[in-house]
Amino acid sequence: MQAQFKGKIALITGAGAGIGHAIAIEWGRRGGFAIVTDMVAEQARDTAAEIERAGGRAIHRSLDVKRLDQIRETFAGAIAEAGGLDVLFNVAGTNLMRNVEEMEDEEWYSIIDTNLTSVYRCSKIAVPEIRKRGGGAIVNTASIAGILAENRCAAYSASKGGVILLTRNMAMDFAPYGIRVNAICPGSTRTPRTESYLRKAPGQERAIADLAPMKRFAEPEEIARPAIFLASDEASYITGASLVVDGGLTAGFKLPLFDQL
Template sequence: MFNLEDKTALVTGGNGGIGLGMARGLAQAGARVVIAARNSEKSTAAVEALRALGSDSFALAADVSDEASVQRLVDEAAERCGRLDILVNNAGTTVRKPVDQLALSEWHQVMDTNLTSAFLCCRAAYPHLRKAGGGKIINIGSMMSIFGAPYAPAYGASKGGIVQLTRAMAASWAPDNIQVNAVLPGWIRTELTDGARVQVQGLEDRVNTRTPAGRWGRPEDLAGIAVFLASPASDFVTGTAIPVDGGYSIAA
């Protein structure tokens, strides 16, 4: 039910943080994982880690906010592997400023990296998934898809958009046996949140206090949900947005 042998997964931003945590889970379940990212040094290290788990993995460089680059990425991944079964849209960034201090260029930077990239990757992957007889798309949203923060207007808007894009594609592509779901991570220790702990005073303790699990998440905490949503176990699950946050979003 959770076996991903002979499946090919493309993970954007998969060379670190949540992306690598998910990629590890997919690799352990038997998938060949293709890492898409711009930092070649990190990608090389990520591929070595996945190969150590037995996955015939490799990395491709891409700018996921560029239409032509995305098309080349998806087509090359499918061609080299002979198929494409799973797409994880994880690439993301943020600019921590309130609306009145946010430049238009910064707004576009966040929206293009977080939301437009998912649209481009999904659109490029669709014919390959359909050719394979169906597939799985996992879009990475955020707890900011649920509620707002004064320092993350662009990030929150992009992640809210991820949920709505997920629902639209789930409804559209269900007849093609393509399930599309979103994962909403909470506070996970990554390079992205390292900056938040520095910039947002008292964040470390507030997260620990509010989270019922009593700790920050780790990238490996996302491995299980990735395998579930990528496997036959979730064949009747589509259009959902699943928090993985240790209970942070349900706490009073």
């Protein structure tokens, strides 16, 4: 096991599955202490157990990022038990395919709440704790949907675009305290969420993969490693950045004509 993060403590939201799970596992594998949280308590417990089985250190908590009271209480208890907080990974998020005309008000607010307001809430509670340690990092999970629009993802795209700008705001506001704030923008990644979409439309997998020049989905670990890079001292002069990890999907567009000239 690499001991890169020995003595460092990170809290990860949405760590019961997918990208959050991969971040928690990689953080633990590299010697960091993981506070594993997820809305689904058993999933948080299973991730923490997986870290410990591999020789790492972790505690777990049930946490819904839509609830400020719960965030306050859970962060306070878990951070006291862990002995402090150096890094916050805001990962919990969800999606709903609706255009603006189709969307109900409560659906709009629910997506914005889970994906964007949660980043504000968790960061608000984490910042004073990270300041006590003399600095640290926050890594937010945006999306390429925060850079380019995706059809029928109105609230999702708006929330992820918001995460990118909130990341820049927090980077400015917290640089004086030694807190770097960055985001990752994953492309299509193989997680329980995307698997559930693909089960509903099995023929679509190839078409989605082919959108990226690399012509495949990312594995969650391929998103976790760049996220962890942003939290590490290797990224000591990086703040306010949104790191695109998308197999080239947003690099450009292909003109078939140009292959024929």
